[in-house]
Amino acid sequence: MAEAAGCPLSVIVPALDEAAGIAATLEPLQVWRERGAEVLVVDGGSGDGTPEAAAPGADRVLGGARGRAPQMNAGAAAAGGRVLLFLHADTRPPEDGDRALLTALEGGRHWGRFDVRLTGASRLTLLGLVGAMMNLRSRLTGIATGDQALFVTRAAFRAVGGFPEQPLMEDIALSRLLKKHCGRPACLRERALTSSRRWEDRGILRTIGLMWALRLRYWLGADPAVLAARYHRG
Template structure:
């Protein structure tokens, strides 16, 4: 079961080499970086480490779909550039998918900062997957290639492509939450404030469920890098 790890980037020069090295340390896999037009040398650094480092259109959904199209693996793992997985994660993916009845999954998070508020965020994000089957991109979504192609890949919107993909997967068996932790940078919570960032996320999620288009919501979302 070959796994292709697809990492979308935009101005991640300070971390992309380490993320690719950490991913390689997990075991045998293909690593593909798709850059959305960085002006800080991210793509050049990625070419030194990854199996493929491709220029792509800006937009996480577009970049991830481009990476999937270039991948050779029969399992696709989408990993944000400010995240890294603990040892044993690829084995857990293979074990979860080996039975044949699990189409996709994601990981429990560990936000790399101290404090009870971060632990509550981790618990809430895990509960969201368990209760509703909604995974966000910073939880390391993985999916069988055949299922990814069947649902049409990530919807090519500017925001919430991960939520929309999760909803599509509900008709194909849903998403399983795995145990190994995915470490996440706390940068967006630290820059925007934990309460403000969380309330903003909830507001965007509620508006999306009320029918507001993700492209409209994207105008109110600040992407921290």
Template sequence: MTPHDVSVIIPTLNEASNLAAAVESAKQAGAGEVIVSDGGSSDATLEIARVAGVDKLVRSFPGRGTQLASGLRVADRDVVLLLHADNRLGVDALNQICQCGDFLWGAFEQRIDSSRTIYRWVERGNNARVRYRSVAFGDQAIFANRSLLKKYGGIAEVPLMEDVELSTRLRKIDKPRLLPGPVTISDRRWRQNGVVRQTLHNWSLQVRFALGASPETLAKSYRS
């Protein structure tokens, strides 16, 4: 397997300021195809996708899970990788997948785009979550064997928590591979809301989801 056997799916909603860098990182990593699944952007996202040379542009109902499921339906490579629009893949990331051997799914170590020391602790915590709880978040660029992913239920068409739902389902079948990557992620949400406050909010969402709260209810909380 080579990086050309990987489809990178990027869900977007008004991501004009971030999308070009995400697409370029996927191309530099050698992706066989880059798919943008848009949930109804009103800014220049679609035009930027075309200029950036994405291979497939999908119009989808909004909701990250719904958009990723729409992208998965048109992907045709052996492996799919789910990349947030404000994330960037390391140039060697797809090669690392190719060296995994047989696998069902996995994710990457993070690098938060800030020099603040507190973010190094956030990165360690997020990586530990994958190692010890087998739960990967979407901003860790989850990847999976496409045919096996479809066999085991695909991606849930929900507005939020599709990553936790996917991890919870797949970890019952196989432990995720955590690769060094890195995937570089924007610090915008932590910067806007405060590192501690945002981290506690993320934990709260996970606990509420585990206790049975619906993704629709949690999405409203997340947006607020």
């Protein structure tokens, strides 16, 4: 799609069976819409009424092939903004994150991400430590995860071919491409708030071990489909 005149930012939210929480995710984006951003929700075939729940808070609700990467690519193809922000359906962005990211990209960077905080976390809890380590690891490696609300200029996203359409680690794969072709990301201190449900449901220490093991195997060249099957087994 051609860039919409005057549209600085497109927020793309991939969703699947998120009817219970999608309105809360979209609520803080309404101020962004007033400042010129557009919000696109890309549904992957929900059976719980997610598209209907999302419609009041979005400019458009699109359908896409199921899978976070293809859904985000479909949203990017339909978006009109000069900058694309990919926001997970269980993540709330910083209040003035739109202004912060646009300012950061004015400095010559092509992409970036926010720091992250897990719901229910404080600095003195294990969840707080998990979030702090995610942010530190990202800052040191120049690799962003989807929980950190990755943003990128449309030009850079197109130049690297978008998200590789793989079933897991698509955020890491895109980060690698962007880092190689566009340099390191802008690592913003403003914090996105992301749900800790997977950590709490599976056990915090167990989830830490699982994610580190999956990342190591991915770095060593394991098939993302195999890793996705292991991830979903918990």
